[in-house]
Amino acid sequence: MAYKADDDYDYLFxxxxxxxxxxxxxxxxxxxxxxxxxxESKSTIGVEFATRSIRVDEKVVKAQIWDTAGQERYRxxxxxxxxxxxxxxxxxDITRNVTFDNVERWLKELRDHTxxxxxxxxxxxxxxxxxxxxxxxxxxxxxxxRENTYFMETSALESTNVEKAFxxxxxxxxxxxxxxxxxxxxxxxxxxxxxxINVGKDDVSAVKKAGCCSS
Amino acid sequence: MCPVIHRKKGAGGGGGExxxxxxxxxxxxxxxxxxxxxxxxxxISFSAGKSDMHAQKASSNGITKLVIAVPMEEEKERSNxxxxxxxxxxxxxxxxxxxxxxNSEGYTALNVAGSEDNDxxxxxxxxxxxxxxxxxxxxxxxxxxxxxxPIRSSLIAIEQMLSYRVKKLKQPSSGGEAAGRSRSCYTLNxxxxxGMSRPVRGEEESLKKFDxxxxxxxVQEASSSSCxxxxxxxxxxxxxxxxxxxxxxxxxxxxGELWQAFVGTKARRIEGYYDELLALExxxxxxxxxxxxxxxxxxxxxxxxxxxxxxxxxxxxxxxEQIEKxxxxxxxxxxxxxxxxxNSLRHLLMAYARHNPSVGYFQDMNFFGGLxxxxxxxxxxxxxxxxxxxxxxxGYYYEGMIDFQVDQLVLEDLVRxxxxxxxxxxxxxxxxxxxxxxxxxxSIFVNTLPWESVLRAWDVFLFDGNRVMxxxxxxxxxxxxxxxxxxxxxxxxxxxLLQTLVGSTFHSSQLILAACMDYQTVNEMKLEHTRRKHRxxxxxxxxxxxxxxxxxxxxxxxxxxxxxxxxxxNLTVGDKLNSVPDLKExxxxxxxxxxxxxxxxxxxxxxxxxxxxxxxxxVQQDNRRLLTVNVEQLEQEVIELQQALSEKQQKENFxxxxxxxxxxxxxVMEQTQMxxxxxxxxxxxxxxxxxxRRSWDIPEEALAATPDVEAIAMEQEVACKEFMVPxxx
Numbered sequence: 019m020a021y022k023a024d025d026d027y028d029y030l031f032x033x034x035x036x037x038x039x040x041x042x043x044x045x046x047x048x049x050x051x052x053x054x055x056x057x058e059s060k061s062t063i064g065v066e067f068a069t070r071s072i073r074v075d076e077k078v079v080k081a082q083i084w085d086t087a088g089q090e091r092y093r094x095x096x097x098x099x100x101x102x103x104x105x106x107x108x109x110x111d112i113t114r115n116v117t118f119d120n121v122e123r124w125l126k127e128l129r130d131h132t133x134x135x136x137x138x139x140x141x142x143x144x145x146x147x148x149x150x151x152x153x154x155x156x157x158x159x160x161x162x163x164r165e166n167t168y169f170m171e172t173s174a175l176e177s178t179n180v181e182k183a184f185x186x187x188x189x190x191x192x193x194x195x196x197x198x199x200x201x202x203x204x205x206x207x208x209x210x211x212x213x214x215i216n217v218g219k220d221d222v223s224a225v226k227k228a229g230c231c232s233s
Numbered sequence: 234m235c236p237v238i239h240r241k242k243g244a245g246g247g248g249g250e251x252x253x254x255x256x257x258x259x260x261x262x263x264x265x266x267x268x269x270x271x272x273x274x275x276x277i278s279f280s281a282g283k284s285d286m287h288a289q290k291a292s293s294n295g296i297t298k299l300v301i302a303v304p305m306e307e308e309k310e311r312s313n314x315x316x317x318x319x320x321x322x323x324x325x326x327x328x329x330x331x332x333x334x335x336n337s338e339g340y341t342a343l344n345v346a347g348s349e350d351n352d353x354x355x356x357x358x359x360x361x362x363x364x365x366x367x368x369x370x371x372x373x374x375x376x377x378x379x380x381x382x383p384i385r386s387s388l389i390a391i392e393q394m395l396s397y398r399v400k401k402l403k404q405p406s407s408g409g410e411a412a413g414r415s416r417s418c419y420t421l422n423x424x425x426x427x428g429m430s431r432p433v434r435g436e437e438e439s440l441k442k443f444d445x446x447x448x449x450x451x452v453q454e455a456s457s458s459s460c461x462x463x464x465x466x467x468x469x470x471x472x473x474x475x476x477x478x479x480x481x482x483x484x485x486x487x488x489g490e491l492w493q494a495f496v497g498t499k500a501r502r503i504e505g506y507y508d509e510l511l512a513l514e515x516x517x518x519x520x521x522x523x524x525x526x527x528x529x530x531x532x533x534x535x536x537x538x539x540x541x542x543x544x545x546x547x548x549x550x551x552x553x554e555q556i557e558k559x560x561x562x563x564x565x566x567x568x569x570x571x572x573x574x575x576n577s578l579r580h581l582l583m584a585y586a587r588h589n590p591s592v593g594y595f596q597d598m599n600f601f602g603g604l605x606x607x608x609x610x611x612x613x614x615x616x617x618x619x620x621x622x623x624x625x626x627x628g629y630y631y632e633g634m635i636d637f638q639v640d641q642l643v644l645e646d647l648v649r650x651x652x653x654x655x656x657x658x659x660x661x662x663x664x665x666x667x668x669x670x671x672x673x674x675x676s677i678f679v680n681t682l683p684w685e686s687v688l689r690a691w692d693v694f695l696f697d698g699n700r701v702m703x704x705x706x707x708x709x710x711x712x713x714x715x716x717x718x719x720x721x722x723x724x725x726x727x728x729x730l731l732q733t734l735v736g737s738t739f740h741s742s743q744l745i746l747a748a749c750m751d752y753q754t755v756n757e758m759k760l761e762h763t764r765r766k767h768r769x770x771x772x773x774x775x776x777x778x779x780x781x782x783x784x785x786x787x788x789x790x791x792x793x794x795x796x797x798x799x800x801x802x803n804l805t806v807g808d809k810l811n812s813v814p815d816l817k818e819x820x821x822x823x824x825x826x827x828x829x830x831x832x833x834x835x836x837x838x839x840x841x842x843x844x845x846x847x848x849x850x851x852v853q854q855d856n857r858r859l860l861t862v863n864v865e866q867l868e869q870e871v872i873e874l875q876q877a878l879s880e881k882q883q884k885e886n887f888x889x890x891x892x893x894x895x896x897x898x899x900x901v902m903e904q905t906q907m908x909x910x911x912x913x914x915x916x917x918x919x920x921x922x923x924x925x926r927r928s929w930d931i932p933e934e935a936l937a938a939t940p941d942v943e944a945i946a947m948e949q950e951v952a953c954k955e956f957m958v959p960x961x962x
Contacts, residue, residue, distance in 0.1 A: 030723060039596065040558040058565030061558075061596045063680065064672035067729045082725040089555065089596045094634050094775075095671055101836070102663060102724075 027071050027080035031191050032102050033184075036124050037109030038117040039088030042143040045174040046109065047085045050184045055174055062087045065099050072185060074192045081188055093127065100131040104195070105138075105187045112142040112171065113150040118158065125165060135198075137190040138167040141183055146173040307742075312484030319387045322471060380507075381612035383499065384490035391475065391491070396500035398698050399620070479696045480749045482689050482742065489608030495695040496620035498613055507612045510584040517549070545590060552586045552594035563599040570603060577611040578602050584615055585622070592622060592630045600679045604691075625700060633775050635768070640674060641667040642767040643760055644704055648711055655715045663843060664724045669731045670707050678706065682734055686741035693749060699757045702748065708755065709748035710734070777828045 035043045044062055048054045051068040064087055071080040084103070086096040100106075108124050110117040121140065128138065140162045142153060155171060162169035168186060172179040384392065483491050493499070560575050570578075581602045586594045601621065605614035622629075628636035645666045649656045659666060677694065678687045694702035711718075714731060721727040 030725075032725075039555060056565070058561060060565055060680065061562045061599070063597055063676045065668065065728075067725060067732060069725060069729075082723075087596060091595045091630070091632070091634070094638070095667075098665060099668065 026078065028077040029079045029192065029195065031079060031081055031104050031188060031195075033081055033083045033105040033107065033187060033191075034100055034103045034128075035083060035085045035107050035109060036096075036128065037088060037107075037141075038111070038114075038120050038124075041088065041109045041111040041114075041117050042174050043085050043088065043107075043109050046107070046141070046143060046172065046180055046183075047083055049174045049177055049180045051083065053177070055177070057175075064092065064095060070184075072188060074185075074189055075196075077192070079188050079192060081184065083184075097127060097131050100128065103132050104136060105191045106132070106136060107139050107141050107183065107187060108167070109141045109143050110153065111144050112153045112158075113144055113147050115152045118142070118153045121161070122165075125167070135194055137187055137194060138165075139183055139187045140165070140167045140169045142169075142171040143174060145171040145178065146176045307482075308485060311482050312486055314481070315478060315484050315487060318471075318474065318478055322390050323387055325471070380610055381502075382610050384493050388487070388490055388494045392494035392497065392499060394472065395495055395696075395698070396497035399497035399500040399624075476696070479692055480745060482745070483692045488688065488692070489613075492605075492691070492695050493609060493613055493617055495698070496617045496624075498616040498620060501616045501620055502612075506588075507584055507615050510587050511580055513587060514580070514583045517546075518553075548590065548593060549586060553583060555596070556582045556586075556594055556599070559596060559599045563603040567603075569607060574603075574606055577606055577614075581606065581611060581615050581618065585618055588619065589623060591632075595630050597676050597679075598622070598630075600676060604679060621695075625694070625698065635771050635775060636764075637671075637674065638667075638771045639764050639767045640700065640703075641671060642771070643763040644670055644674075644707055646763055646767075647704060647708060647755065651708065652711055652715050655711065655719055658719045658721075659727060661846065662721065662724045662727055664727050668728050672732070673707055673710075674700075674703050677703065681732070683741065686744055689741050689745045690748075693745060701755060701757050701760065704755050704760065705748035705752040706744070708752050709744055712747070712751070713744065 035047055037043055039061070044059050044066065045055055047066075047068055048056065048059075051070045062085055066085045067083070068085070069080055069082050071078050073079070084099050086092075086099055106128055108121055108128065110121050112118075125138070128136070140158065142155070142158055158171075159169055168190070170179050170183045170186070172183055174180055556579060560579055563575075563578065564570055578599065582594055582598060585592075585598065585602075598618070602614060602618055605617050608614075609617065626636075629640075630637075645656075648666055656666070673681050678690050681687075682690070690702060690706050694700070710731070714734075718727055718730060721730060
């Protein structure tokens with residue numbers, strides 16, 4: 019769900035980071051939100067969370083990114099965190115085939131629990147470890163096309179494409195949301211304005227009349 | 234920076250002598266310590282220093298910051314209190330078989346834990362339990378680090394009191410055959426295995442306990458362990474004092490050993506079992522690991538999405554892989570958790586996975602293991618971990634994590650009961666309480682609270698022997714952060730507020746005491762009662778998902794009201810159509826479809842509610858805006874009216890003044906009129922008199938003149954005067 023708030027941002031988008039354990043989700047998050055990378059990060063328990071605001075199309079978009087635990091055991095719990103997400107980065111490790119194979123399961127899980135308009139980006143992380151590459155870029159691209167998701171290879175360590183991946187997701191969400199908003203306004207004639215408002219208006223006019231008479 | 238040195242400095246008061254000795258001993262520790270207060274503290278202070286260096290990082294992810302908040306005086310006072318208590322305890326407790334037991338007591342109690350391996354063994358040897366130690370020592374294999382050491386003798390009374398709880402060890406079967414059958418036992422599912430093996434183990438354990446005959450045992454102890462439960466309070470009059478001491482915090486020097494005493498590590502231990510597990514592990518890792526790894530991958534892929542029939546070996550592989558991944562991620566950058574300790578951690582975790590395959594390995598266990606290894610030797614840590622996970626967290630970490638989910642529902646009830654406003658605010662934000670509290674429970678606060686608080690919570694938690702402390706601490710935290718939480722404006726803000734507590738600096742004593750005192754009414758019985766209420770819902774939701782064929786877990790941690798409806802549907806439809814096997818599949822499909830639809834409906838309803846709420850909020854805001862506009866207009870009109878009024882008043886005043894003046898003028902006119910009339914009257918009179926006189930003297934002339942008199946008054950007057958004067962004269 020995206021909703022406008024009148025603080026320091028125009029839009030707030032909830033984005034989830036999912037994928038097998040150890041593919042570098044937490045480091046992608048820390049690279050994007052704090053520009054930090056740690057080779058010795060601790061494993062994520064349950065869910066962790068960070069935000070960053072960026073500018074899209076003259077609007078301030080605040081991304082609220084939920085980083086989930088990767089271990090299979092915790093899926094019973096983590097799926098609860100998906101609710102309300104408008105974007106997702108499904109991460110795999112290009113050096114480990116099994117993490118790529120599991121992407122299909124992650125996608126299914128994601129689609130089971132979220133709105134169909136969710137923007138999904140497939141992310142092949144650890145692109146810097148070239149000599150150990152196990153997942154071809156072509157295979158991943160083909161897969162992404164088949165699954166109708168965006169795709170990018172990143173390296174949280176070298177900071178390549180991380181910014182781009184997140185920004186792209188946020189951009190796409192913004193497009194979806196503004197398209198939706200446009201549709202909403204064009205069909206909004208039937209939107210009930212609310213009786214409470216009308217009552218208020220009547221009051222106003224009554225008062226106004228009285229005012230006119232007296233002057 | 235080692236706190237031991239601080240203590241030395243601060244030791245001015247009573248008991249300074251002993252403190253001194255302890256401090257010096259702590260400094261001159263052997264190069265390969267088993268467990269070591271000094272290094273543990275240096276670890277903490279190191280980490281604190283590290284967090285300063287990366288302050289920004291620490292505050293943002295809130296995890297790396299390890300703050301030790303206890304002032305050293307407090308720590309000193311704590312250990313004094315404990316030493317006094319232990320001294321007293323030893324005096325009142327049944328005399329142990331060895332004379333040296335009492336004599337060495339006061340000294341041992343003040344000894345810094347694990348300051349030197351040899352010292353440790355020497356001290357425990359004197360109380361008669363050295364047999365184990367020496368045996369172990371003889372067996373010490375490739376490791377330099379000692380794997381098992383009994384706890385100091387002064388704590389045995391406590392250990393005995395609490396080990397009555399250790400009735401149900403849940404490992405595949407008896408210790409003697411430990412190695413062979415862990416595999417075959419895996420075929421049984423968790424429930425069955427637990428049900429079957431528990432009573433058997435209980436008996437064997439108690440038998441073993443008494444066959445040992447190695448530690449000092451009072452005569453009464455020879456009775457069965459159930460008697461212990463009954464007579465618990467009469468046998469241990471100091472239990473309450475102990476409880477309050479535990480709530481006040483354990484001294485760092487005794488913590489590791491006291492924890493073992495609380496968990497009943499020794500009573501749980503089966504000699505040789507751990508070594509056999511390790512031997513099994515060593516055997517398997519020599520084998521064709523790499524080949525089978527790939528095969529495993531392929532299997533995984535083929536069965537993915539369906540109920541994947543993991544063989545035992547596959548599971549072990551999976552866990553091993555996960556453990557290897559998590560080893561460097563356990564308290565990363567920790568100086569004391571060196572290669573040796575990490576190796577120990579690897580053994581410990583793999584041994585546990587083999588010991589209880591229905592739990593296996595989960596992320597978090599590495600933190601538990603790491604923490605325990607910092608406080609005790611490897612095998613002690615293993616049995617303590619076994620105690621915690623098999624006993625304290627029974628049912629928590631099995632696939633599906635049912636008990637965990639039940640506990641979250643129970644906690645939600647408690648929070649709702651006590652802080653209704655907070656809950657409604659969180660609901661308004663769309664935050665489920667378990668998002669916040671889930672990680673607390675799963676990690677027993679490790680990585681979520683400052684270190685001192687974590688240790689203090691563990692103290693009480695391990696002493697209690699159940700999960701009540703988790704609830705109490707969670708409630709205390711909710712109370713502490715409730716007001717702040719209620720000011721949050723979106724879900725993310727709310728969740729991250731309570732996720733970054735690691736970096737916050739609150740007084741851990743305050744937290745723990747609040748947890749224990751304010752929420753005394755939260756007890757195991759009550760919790761169990763509420764758990765029973767929620768468990769069917771959770772299980773029903775789980776089953777609904779399992780029947781869905783895919784391995785996906787259920788949508789919601791919180792089965793809403795419709796959860797039970799689903800279960801009901803499952804039952805009734807299932808019963809009716811069981812007789813038609815041909816249609817069974819179809820029915821299943823339909824059931825699944827219906828469940829899915831119900832779930833969708835549920836989420837749609839929820840969403841609608843959310844939207845409605847947001848809409849109402851917007852409408853209210855709109856109304857408010859209109860109202861303010863109204864009010865402004867009204868105010869302006871009022872001002873205009875007031876102006877008009879004042880103008881009118883001014884006019885009125887003016888008119889009144891004019892009127893007054895006119896009245897005054899009128900009065901003046903009247904007065905002049907009166908004067909004129911008076912004059913006229915006087916003239917008339919004068920004329921009359923004149924006429925009279927004339928009529929007397931010259932009546933004809935006077936009569937002729939009378940009509941002219943009034944017309945020419947002035948002339949008459951003058952004439953009168955002219956006439957009068959000569960007459961008078």
